[in-house]
Amino acid sequence: MRIWHFSQIFIVLTFIVCVTVLLRREGPECDCADSVQKREFEEQLLQTCSPGNFSVRQDALGVLDVPYNYLLGTPNAKKRFLSVGISSVKRQKQNYLLETIDSVFSHLSPEELDEVLLVVFLANHDHSLNLNTAQEIKGKFASAVDAGRLIVVSTSPKHYPLLDGLKRNYNDAPERVKFRSKQNVDYAFLVNFCANLSRFYLMLEDDVSCAHNFLTRIRNSIATQKTSWTTITFSSLGYIGKLYHSIDLPKLARFLLLFYDEMPCDWLLDHFHRSKAQPEIIRVKPSLFQHMGTYSSFQNNQNKLKDKEFMEVVETFGDSPTASCFSNIEAYSDNVADNVCFVGPNFFWGKDVTPSSHFTMVFREPVNLDRVTIITGSGDHPGDILKSGYAQLGRHKVTEDGHETCKDFTNIGDFHDGGFTYNSRNSSAGKSVDCLRVRVSAAQEHWLLIQKIGVWIRK
Structure with a gap:
């Protein structure tokens, strides 16, 4: 006896339904409302049955056809380097949106302003609030709108999925479930809008x-990534400072909509990069964005969270040429080698220091060194200095054990009391350098903390 496969049964049933609809369309028409609704349904069903109406590229991977209301500005044909997305709702006690917009624009140079597009998605379901907020934005940032640097959009509440009576995961109160579920949809609509505006997308909050x-x-951090990535974060808080490739935004929009009622948005964002084979978040320190609000958009609860790793103005130490860092010393916690390659308060802290240990900085482009200063240990850990070691300059890049390094190294001096200073003004040794390496020459009981490596370029 032949057993029919489910797909065969489905094809036969679909054929029967399509034939039935075609036959019924030839019958007498009725002006009643039920008949009109039935004909509309039948037409939709016929479209479903017809070939050529489905495209994986557009229907499954492309930008969602969400109807947006353009309140201020419109996109132009020029793709920017970065689009910055902010979703905002009106708070009852205090609003921070205008201050946030001002902070974005005021911390960009005149040249950088042409590389950034700021998109504000006003997510109030009361359209009058969106219109009023848009006028407030226009009153202060009309020049940014006219220059094509600022767009403000919204959409109708009818495009949202069900927000009431949702399941209470994590035993959240119904009001909380509704709030976080709507917030997921808000962000989905925002990232969907930004999908074709730039190469990269940065998510911020409105405070x-x-x-x-x-x-x-941000540009330097992107340049130093050696493997493919989905998410880089420049903050330790919530949705703030998450960076994505814009090509991933349609997928992110669908991801947020698919699980909108399951969990908070920051949890979903963590699941998103894992689902794209990035097991751990790439965290860049110091943080570039700070939470400044006091009152949350949820029931005006107080929210005084601050990012302890934020630095508005970073103290410079050298010229900071773009580089990547690695070490064969096991790092403690998140005190990894790349911390030293970026300006900020973070450091490399490693354990099990042996005579074969090294710390290597690889410059993206060859540099002509003027001087080098290396500081090990810290006020909190004064014993974790390099007791015995020396520095080397490297040339001729090669790849070894998955790391870019140099083939030839030359010694340039020893460490003394945990510090090293080198001046190449009167020699040619500092020309066309590809690598700078710290070498350990004797085992030590204490760990090794490399606090700063200052590299000054010959002008």
């Missing part, structure tokens, strides 16, 4: 302040 030169530091 943050920015660090100086944040775009330059």
Whole structure:
């Protein structure tokens, strides 16, 4: 006896339904409302049965056809380097949106302003609130709108999925479930809108302040990534400072909509990068964005969270040429080698230091060194200095054990009391350098903390 496969049964049933609809369309018409609704349904069903109406690229991977209301500005044909997305709702006690917009623009150079597009999605379901907020934005940032640097959009509440009576995961109160579920949809509509506007997309909240030169530091962080990535974060708080490839935004929009009623947005964002084979978040320190609000958009609860790793103005130590860092010393916690490659308060802290240990900085482009200063240990850990070691300059890049390094190294001096200083002004040794390496020459009981490596370029 032949057993029919489910797909065969489905094809036969679909054929029967399509034939039935075609036959019924030939019958007498009725002007009643039920008949009209039935004909509309039948037409939709016929479209479903017809070939050629489905495209994986557009229907499954493309930008969602969400109807947006353009309140201020419109996209132009020029793709920017970065689009910055902010979703905002009106708070009852205090609003921070205008301050956030001002912080974004005021912390960009005149040249950088042309590389950034700021998109504000007003998510109030009361359209009059959106219109009023848009007028407030226009009153202060009309020049940014006219220059094509600021767009404000919204959409109708009828495009939202069900928000009431949702299941109470994590035993959240119904009001909390509704709030976080709507917030997921807000962000989905925002990232969907930004999908074709730039190469990269940065997510912010509507109550943050920015660090100086944040775009330059984002650009440098992108340049130093050696493997493919989905998410880089420049903050330790919530949805603030999450960076994505814009090509991933349609997928992110669908991801947020698919699980909108399951969990908070920041949890979903963590699941998103894992689902794209990035097991751990890439965290760049110091943080570039700080939470400045006091009252939450949820029931005006107080929210005084602050990012302890935020630095608005970073103290410079050297010229900070773009580089990557690695070490064969096991790092403690998140005090990894790359911390030293970026300007900020973070450091490398490793354990099990042996005579074969090294710390290597690889410059993206060859540099002509003027001087080098390396500081080990810290006020909190004065014993974790390099007791015995020396520095080397490297040339001729090669790849070894998955790391870019140099083939030839030359010794340039020893460490003394945990510090090292090198001046190449009167020699040619500092020309066309590809690598800078710290070598350990004797085992030590204490761990090794490399606090700063200052590299000054010959002008």
